[in-house]
Amino acid sequence: MAQGGTAVWFPLVADFADALTKAVDDSGLSLERIQHHLAARGMQVSVSTLSYWRRGRSRPERAESLKVVTALEELLGLAEGHLTDKLGDKRPRGRWLGQAMSLEDMWDSRATDLGEVMARIDRLQPTASTYLSVRDRQVIGPDRREVEMHCTGLIQALEDGVDRFLAIQLADATDLGVATIEAGPPCRLGRVRSEESTGFLVAEVLFDRMLRAGETALVDYTVRMKPGADSEVCDRRFLRPVGDYVLQIDFHPDAVPARCYEFTRPSLQEPETALTDLWIGTTASTHIHVRNSKPGIYGVRWEWD
Incomplete structure (x- = not known):
């Protein structure tokens, strides 16, 4: 199977990544434990994905991923919208990004x-x-x-x-x-x-x-x-x-x-x-x-x- 294409790399979502990192550090939970708690709620997400969100190297965009973010707010003792509100306004809106698909698509x-x-x-x-x-x-x-x-x-x-x-x-x-x-x-x-x-x-x-x-x-x-x-x-x-x-x-x-x-x-x-x-x-x-x-x-x- 041959698969290829030119890739788009979006800027770092700094506010979301920083907020998630602080919340995880304050909780004292490892990413493995967080993954375990999410799985107990019926949500499957890999440790690498959580790590990637923390480092700002990718952002949750699909509906399933956004549900995980909402669950993280509850799990980490955050106010509703503390993390999700930092995603909506930071999506790139540049002229050349208008018709671009995401990597997840x-x-x-x-x-x-x-x-x-x-x-x-x-x-x-x-x-x-x-x-x-x-x-x-x-x-x-x-x-x-x-x-x-x-x-x-x-x-x-x-x-x-x-x-x-x-x-x-x-x-x-x-x-x-x-x-x-x-x-x-x-x-x-x-x-x-x-x-x-x-x-x-x-x-x-x-x-x-x-x-x-x-x-x-x-x-x-x-x-x-x-x-x-x-x-x-x-x-x-x-x-x-x-x-x-x-x-x-x-x-x-x-x-x-x-x-x-x-x-x-x-x-x-x-x-x-x-x-x-x-x-x-x-x-x-x-x-x-x-x-x-x-x-x-x-x-x-x-x-x-």
Whole structure:
């Protein structure tokens, strides 16, 4: 399964993080004990998520997460709204954030894992850029397994000072390891972080110059997978709208699937839609073309038998 996209990193939610940290410290409870008390109330949240909220590296946004925050107020002896009130007014409202999706929309429960890998890259300010066009070319080998994904695109800066973006790849549960990445001219790799336990690869792709608002940069990189089972899907996850997207799947002539179809998905909380059959040509290749798309997941699935 190939999954990627340009990530948005929101500014730290300092007031909420500071208030939560103080409340936890005053309570004398460890995060493990807090997690235990929440579980007793029927609320499942990981210790890493609680830690992440405390450090301001992510923020509770989904309905389930907000219920946990309300429970924390009661558990930690806080007044109603002491924590939740510090979330509403601090959500970013910048021009370029208006149509952005959250990490939780695109990665669901894995958003915290992704955020922690992203946090190991020092530059934690937002990446104020958007794709104008993207072309992905996924290669499937004769053993029905993924070989590589070649990605090219045109990125536009939405604010002055943009010189990079983040490429994200998530390994399948059956993969033998986390993918590797290489950048081609005119860009190069910056910091690369990968984690075998979560399967995430996060890499800075550096432009050849600093961009001012409205300027564009070409990007070119290749992700090489370590598959352990037959492939069956390839998708890309966009946190912001994209003007033009092409996903090409090249199958080996000795490994052509019986059926292939396009799908879209607004977020992981919603089902796949627009299940349209795709024609596989004489070169064992197929593709989808998406124009002026909203944030969401766009991909191709196939069946071997």
